[in-house]
Amino acid sequence: MSEVVFSGVGKVYSRGETAAVEDFSLAVRDGEFLVLVGPSGCGKSTTLRMVAGLETPTSGSIRIGERDVTNLPPKDRDIAMVFQNYALYPHMTVRENMAFALKLRRFPKAEIERRVSAAAESLGLTPYLGRLPKALSGGQRQRVALGRAIVREPAVFLFDEPLSNLDAKMRVEMRAEIIRLHNRLGATMIYVTHDQTEAMTMGERIVVMNRGRIQQVAPPLEIYERPANPFVAGFIGTPPMNLFPPGTLSPHRTIGVRPEHMTLSELKAGDQGAIEATVDFIEPLGPETLVHVAVGPSRFHAVVREQGFSRHRPGDRLSLGYDASRSVDFGL
Secondary structure (H helix, E strand, O other): OEEEEEEEEEOOOOOOEEEEEEEEEEEEEOEEEEOOOOEOOOOOOHHHHHHHOEEEEEEEEEEEOOOOOOOOHHHHOOEEOOOOOOOOOOOHHHHHHHHHHHHHHOOOOOHHHHHHHHHHHOOOOHHHHHHHHOOOOOHHHHHHHHHHHHEEEEEEEEOOOOOOOHHHHHHHHHHHHHHHHHHHOEEEEEEEOOHHHHHHHOEEEEEEOOOEEEEEEEOOHHHOOOOOOOHHHHOOOOOOOOEOOOOOOOOOOEEOOOHHHEEEEOOOOOOOOOOOEEEEEEOOOOEEEEEEEEEEOOOOEEEEEEEEOOOOOOOOOOEEEEEEHHHHEEEO
């Protein structure tokens, strides 16, 4: 069993300071790929470091499987961590980097070779086992960091924004690599990122955090379609959900609508029920177009997603429609 259970976990660095993490309670299921996502300073990396043993909780407890690991040193937790900066030894070859932790634990040479060879084969690193890190690309270095974690065969894998230093194309490739790795190993993985696209495409469940607290825990589609509060609605999605204040779509309610659930049509004279919108600017993206509009007398900014190329132009006065069944009522 590789379940990870947080019970009321908190972290305060100095007396009187705002908590970096507060009352974090969550059960990560055995074999689950869980993503912690949120803006910088929300407490996600601190939470991960407490699982790893690199930070000690101020309150609460953490359990991995049947063991309370709250106060155990990192080496006794049966975890492997993949960092943002790879953390490879520059003077060691790929093979030596991947084998180093096993050598420290005095594994037999034959077992070390078996594990390193298997991990290198699965990650496409076999041709590079004799190279130093400086002779590798960024993506290859990150694969070595993954391989170093895989050979340890830990109970839990921890990822701390491992793709942040890669270019856009390589990030997509490495996302797929990590997903395939999870599918193959079936291991428990906790992944930290500030990138909501990574969270949506990788996580079986997503934990959205802000100011040290959990805002919502749910599968990606539920997070996207039914955000628990305006913060989640505004953080998840590109572009984010439109949050219309009271008096815009509803007299006394704040209403959230995704850009793809809104439409623009000709503004007909005398239509008293029309919501008037003026086109501000347009972002043509090929398969779709984002139309930015100013809504009503207050000129509230909203984004409408249209398929293909838009026929609208800046300055056009149009009627804004939306699918009420796909909207979210956030109250006052």
